[in-house]
Amino acid sequence: xxxxxxxxxxxxxxxxxxxxxxxxxxxxxxxxxxxxxxxxxxxxxxxxxxxxxxxxxxxxxxxxxxxxxxxxxxxxxxxxxxxxxxxxxxxxxxxxxxxxxxxxxxxxxxxxxxxxxxxxxxxxxxxxxxxxxxxxxxxxxxxxxxxxxxxxxxxxxxxxxxxxxxxxxxxxxxxxxxxxxxxxxxxxxxxxxxxxxxxxxxxxxxxxxxxxxxxxxxxxxxxxxxxxxxxxxxxxxxxxxxxxxxxxxxxxxxxxxxxxxxxxxxxxxxxxxxxxxxxxxxxxxxxxxxxxxxxxxxxxxxxxxxxxxxxx
Amino acid sequence: xxxxxxxxxxxxxxxxxxxxxxxxxxxxxxxxxxxxxxxxxxxxxxxxxxxxxxxxxxxxxxxxxxxxxxxxxxxxxxxxxxxxxxxxxxxxxxxxxxxxxxxxxxxxxxxxxxxxxxxxxxxxxxxxxxxxxxxxxxxxxxxxxxxxxxxxxxxxxxxxxxxxxxxxxxxxxxxxxxxxxxxxxxxxxxxxxxxxxxxxxxxxxxxxxxxxxxxxxxxxxxxxxxxxxxxxxxxxxxxxxxxxxxxxxxxxxxxxxxxxxxxxxxxxxxxxxxxxxxxxxxxxxxxxxxxxxxxxxxxxxxxxxxxxxxxxxxxxxxxxxxxxxxxxxxxxxxxxxxxxxxxxxxxxxxxxxxxxxxxxxxxxxxxxxxxx
Amino acid sequence: xxxxxxxxxxxxxxxxxxxxxxxxxxxxxxxxxxxxxxxxxxxxxxxxxxxxxxxxxxxxxxxxxxxxxxxxxxxxxxxxxxxxxxxxxxxxxxxxxxxxxxxxxxxxxxxxxxxxxxxxxxxxxxxxxxxxxxxxxxxxxxxxxxxxxxxxxxxxxxxxxxxxxxxxxxxxxxxxxxxxxxxxxxxxxxxxxxxxxxxxxxxxxxxxxxxxxxxxxxxxxxxxxxxxxxxxxxxxxxxxxxxxxxxxxxxxxxxxxxxxxxxxxxxxxxxxxxxxxxxxxx
Numbered sequence: 001x002x003x004x005x006x007x008x009x010x011x012x013x014x015x016x017x018x019x020x021x022x023x024x025x026x027x028x029x030x031x032x033x034x035x036x037x038x039x040x041x042x043x044x045x046x047x048x049x050x051x052x053x054x055x056x057x058x059x060x061x062x063x064x065x066x067x068x069x070x071x072x073x074x075x076x077x078x079x080x081x082x083x084x085x086x087x088x089x090x091x092x093x094x095x096x097x098x099x100x101x102x103x104x105x106x107x108x109x110x111x112x113x114x115x116x117x118x119x120x121x122x123x124x125x126x127x128x129x130x131x132x133x134x135x136x137x138x139x140x141x142x143x144x145x146x147x148x149x150x151x152x153x154x155x156x157x158x159x160x161x162x163x164x165x166x167x168x169x170x171x172x173x174x175x176x177x178x179x180x181x182x183x184x185x186x187x188x189x190x191x192x193x194x195x196x197x198x199x200x201x202x203x204x205x206x207x208x209x210x211x212x213x214x215x216x217x218x219x220x221x222x223x224x225x226x227x228x229x230x231x232x233x234x235x236x237x238x239x240x241x242x243x244x245x246x247x248x249x250x251x252x253x254x255x256x257x258x259x260x261x262x263x264x265x266x267x268x269x270x271x272x273x274x275x276x277x278x279x280x281x282x283x284x285x286x287x288x289x290x291x292x293x294x295x296x297x298x299x300x301x302x303x304x305x306x307x308x309x310x311x312x
Numbered sequence: 313x314x315x316x317x318x319x320x321x322x323x324x325x326x327x328x329x330x331x332x333x334x335x336x337x338x339x340x341x342x343x344x345x346x347x348x349x350x351x352x353x354x355x356x357x358x359x360x361x362x363x364x365x366x367x368x369x370x371x372x373x374x375x376x377x378x379x380x381x382x383x384x385x386x387x388x389x390x391x392x393x394x395x396x397x398x399x400x401x402x403x404x405x406x407x408x409x410x411x412x413x414x415x416x417x418x419x420x421x422x423x424x425x426x427x428x429x430x431x432x433x434x435x436x437x438x439x440x441x442x443x444x445x446x447x448x449x450x451x452x453x454x455x456x457x458x459x460x461x462x463x464x465x466x467x468x469x470x471x472x473x474x475x476x477x478x479x480x481x482x483x484x485x486x487x488x489x490x491x492x493x494x495x496x497x498x499x500x501x502x503x504x505x506x507x508x509x510x511x512x513x514x515x516x517x518x519x520x521x522x523x524x525x526x527x528x529x530x531x532x533x534x535x536x537x538x539x540x541x542x543x544x545x546x547x548x549x550x551x552x553x554x555x556x557x558x559x560x561x562x563x564x565x566x567x568x569x570x571x572x573x574x575x576x577x578x579x580x581x582x583x584x585x586x587x588x589x590x591x592x593x594x595x596x597x598x599x600x601x602x603x604x605x606x607x608x609x610x611x612x613x614x615x616x617x618x619x620x621x622x623x624x625x626x627x628x629x630x631x632x633x634x635x636x637x638x639x640x641x642x643x644x645x646x647x648x649x650x651x652x653x654x655x656x657x658x659x660x661x662x663x664x665x666x667x668x669x670x671x672x673x674x675x676x677x678x679x680x681x682x683x684x
Numbered sequence: 685x686x687x688x689x690x691x692x693x694x695x696x697x698x699x700x701x702x703x704x705x706x707x708x709x710x711x712x713x714x715x716x717x718x719x720x721x722x723x724x725x726x727x728x729x730x731x732x733x734x735x736x737x738x739x740x741x742x743x744x745x746x747x748x749x750x751x752x753x754x755x756x757x758x759x760x761x762x763x764x765x766x767x768x769x770x771x772x773x774x775x776x777x778x779x780x781x782x783x784x785x786x787x788x789x790x791x792x793x794x795x796x797x798x799x800x801x802x803x804x805x806x807x808x809x810x811x812x813x814x815x816x817x818x819x820x821x822x823x824x825x826x827x828x829x830x831x832x833x834x835x836x837x838x839x840x841x842x843x844x845x846x847x848x849x850x851x852x853x854x855x856x857x858x859x860x861x862x863x864x865x866x867x868x869x870x871x872x873x874x875x876x877x878x879x880x881x882x883x884x885x886x887x888x889x890x891x892x893x894x895x896x897x898x899x900x901x902x903x904x905x906x907x908x909x910x911x912x913x914x915x916x917x918x919x920x921x922x923x924x925x926x927x928x929x930x931x932x933x934x935x936x937x938x939x940x941x942x943x944x945x946x947x948x949x950x951x952x953x954x955x956x957x958x959x960x961x962x963x964x965x966x
Contacts, residue, residue: 009789010791017870036815037812099705117709120946127899128920128941141931234806238808240901240902245921264813
């Protein structure tokens with residue numbers, strides 16, 4: 001149903017309109033926008049021990065990005081985060097798209113049941129998911145080995161979560177297991193919007209269901225695929241819960257699972273040997289914000305503008 | 313081009329029967345129109361012929377081959393959809409070339425066919441446009457072009473004119489008729505509009521509730537409807553119906569009491585068992601004229617007057633409450649509230665029994681019978 | 685189905701399709717299933733027969749009793765429940781008001797304000813945590829559920845306002861005009877007429893808001909980690925950290941955390957999916 005914009009002039013109703021808008025705007029500004037801006041402000045300050053906070057310009061940024069004590073950790077966490085993101089883009093999203101494509105096939109029986117079951121992991125807490133997989137993959141329990149045995153791959157089993165070379169990838173896969181539901185649902189919704197007539201026309205033109213998906217459905221949902229990609233990016237660079245739950249704030253072994261979220265937490269709150277430093281923490285947060293902003297702007301200007309949304 | 317044979321085609325969705333055994337023969341090059349009210353099953357039948365729906369029972373043959381289990385691409389059909397179903401992300405050219413590309417034809421052959429179809433439909437200038445940049449009529453033609461390019465054995469049209477405005481509808485109707493003359497293709501066309509059916513079809517299949525009511529040429533259906541349903545469906549404005557009582561039966565003649573007390577003798581073969589029963593009399597508005605010169609007479613008070621310029625429609629209310637429409641000349645001066653007498657030649661009347669079946673007319677005059 | 689008329693390709697395609705879907709469903713559900721069935725076993729049962737259902741020998745509730753005894757699970761549950769419900773109510777009310785003002789009244793800055801409020805959908809609120817904690821400390825609200833509610837309300841408002849604004853655009857103009865003709869005041873129009881009309885969207889917004897709150901670890905960890913104020917997610921995380929070798933207890937606590945959400949999900953899955961699919965395609 002087409003809708004027009006706001007219709008009523010507010011001049012006769014100034015008080016109610018303000019009353020309607022104020023509470024939400026105030027809480028939102030106070031607890032979301034202001035802290036963000038304040039964090040950025042804090043990143044330009046430092047509090048020497050015993051002293052007051054003083055403006056230090058870009059010193060904190062220099063420290064995090066270039067100082068030998070800090071930069072190695074920062075860049076390590078940045079690249080780990082990129083690897084984390086890559087796994088999601090290459091595994092989670094294609095699987096989500098493929099499953100959405102299958103679910104959208106006409107005359108599929110039990111469609112809704114499958115859909116409900118397949119997105120159940122997405123409903124769980126990330127923490128819970130982390131623990132579940134930690135147990136399943138634990139060599140002590142052995143269930144993981146037994147499961148792999150069923151498909152004849154028992155020899156591949158190992159303490160993946162505990163090994164430096166495989167911990168991050170394993171955690172990435174666990175995260176993918178949990179979050180496939182999101183691209184699945186969003187792409188599925190977009191596929192549903194495609195009129196049946198188009199699919200029929202393609203079938204009459206001689207396309208198999210696979211060809212219909214590749215030539216007709218996928219091009220028409222590309223805007224949604226792009227949106228899913230940027231949501232993945234933002235979500236991945238904001239991730240924390242899973243690593244923290246499974247590996248703690250130290251994100252071991254040997255920082256191999258450290259991503260920006262855990263770095264932020266550690267810098268801000270401190271851990272065993274190091275005191276928390278709110279200014280450096282704020283700096284890490286601001287850098288995270290910049291990275292995410294860069295991604296979002298790239299998406300908005302380079303990608304979203306080029307992708308036409310077709311009137312269906 | 314090919315012929316089609318439908319043999320007792322049945323379709324059910326679960327426990328619901330939608331088509332109850334359709335028999336039909338379509339000859340090569342015929343323009344066949346499925347017509348009927350919403351829900352009569354015509355679109356379902358078309359989709360079954362296309363292969364978009366499974367057949368629950370019966371056999372479908374195209375060009376002598378049984379195609380029940382064949383996919384649409386293997387049936388040699390092409391379809392034009394009501395919504396045109398053009399691929400929004402492809403240019404007109406690509407839309408038309410899509411099927412051929414899937415078929416892995418070589419580029420030169422595809423190009424030739426697409427350009428030829430574009431020429432026939434005057435789409436040459438539009439090949440690089442997207443569907444969103446086209447008007448409704450242009451999209452229509454692209455949809456038809458997409459079908460022509462495949463050089464199918466049978467063309468299927470699913471209410472293609474429904475989404476066009478009235479003027480465009482008439483124009484496109486003529487273009488489709490010319491297309492049929494040029495291509496000499498077998499066409500199956502679905503519509504709910506009986507004007508389209510009458511003007512385009514070689515053969516009309518009137519459907520109702522999943523059954524075929526009657527199959528025949530437009531003139532056959534107009535002059536010799538076999539059921540009350542067909543009589544009321546074909547012709548615009550619709551045929552008038554009123555209940556009459558059978559007073560007497562003779563060889564080839566029947567006497568009926570028309571409301572208003574007038575008795576008329578009509579040329580129908582009616583069994584004696586029907587004496588005293590109520591049957592339905594049908595007479596078309598265009599066969600009634602003011603005055604009492606015809607054998608069949610009705611009287612009534614004029615309720616509504618519709619002036620169209622070339623003719624005037626008078627809506628009469630009869631003594632028994634039934635309404636009758638009379639087509640009077642355009643210059644008629646009859647006013648609302650006047651009581652008028654209208655009459656028609658006995659040979660123009662139709663009579664239907666209690667089950668809606670037509671009684672056989674005897675010695676039908678030439679002007680009320682279909683040319684054979 | 686008339687099997688004589690089904691194409692061979694169609695039949696084999698159906699088999700492959702269902703095989704893929706079933707496999708993936710198994711992958712999605714089996715880990716959850718494993719955890720829940722093993723929570724009901726003895727320690728020996730867990731290790732000897734991890735993939736089997738609990739039987740007469742292995743069935744045991746010792747995990748659960750331990751969890752309920754050694755941790756304050758009811759309290760965790762109560763905290764999560766309170767925070768979630770209070771947040772949802774506040775979000776719904778405030779978002780409805782804001783959405784109504786944005787969609788109904790023409791005023792300078794309407795579009796800018798709408799955009800401002802919508803940015804929050806993409807902005808990760810956690811990045812401001814340093815300042816949020818300072819703010820909470822300054823307000824004296826450390827280790828209170830109130831702090832959590834305020835933060836979650838701020839987090840949930842942007843999406844809720846977005847969803848409700850779209851929804852309100854579809855309320856027929858005639859309803860609003862009729863009410864105005866009757867001389868009803870603006871406040872009354874909102875509370876008596878509009879608010880009841882958004883009931884279909886309420887379930888969607890509620891589910892959308894509820895799940896991230898219930899499952900969140902970050903803010904309970906930072907703002908309210910103190911004894912007595914933990915939410916379920918934090919409580920489970922701390923409990924497992926403490927009793928990591930006690931498999932029964934660990935599995936039981938995980939199950940206790942999972943089951944309420946799963947039940948809620950199964951009840952509300954239709955609304956959730958409808959909300960995800962309708963709002964997100966824009």
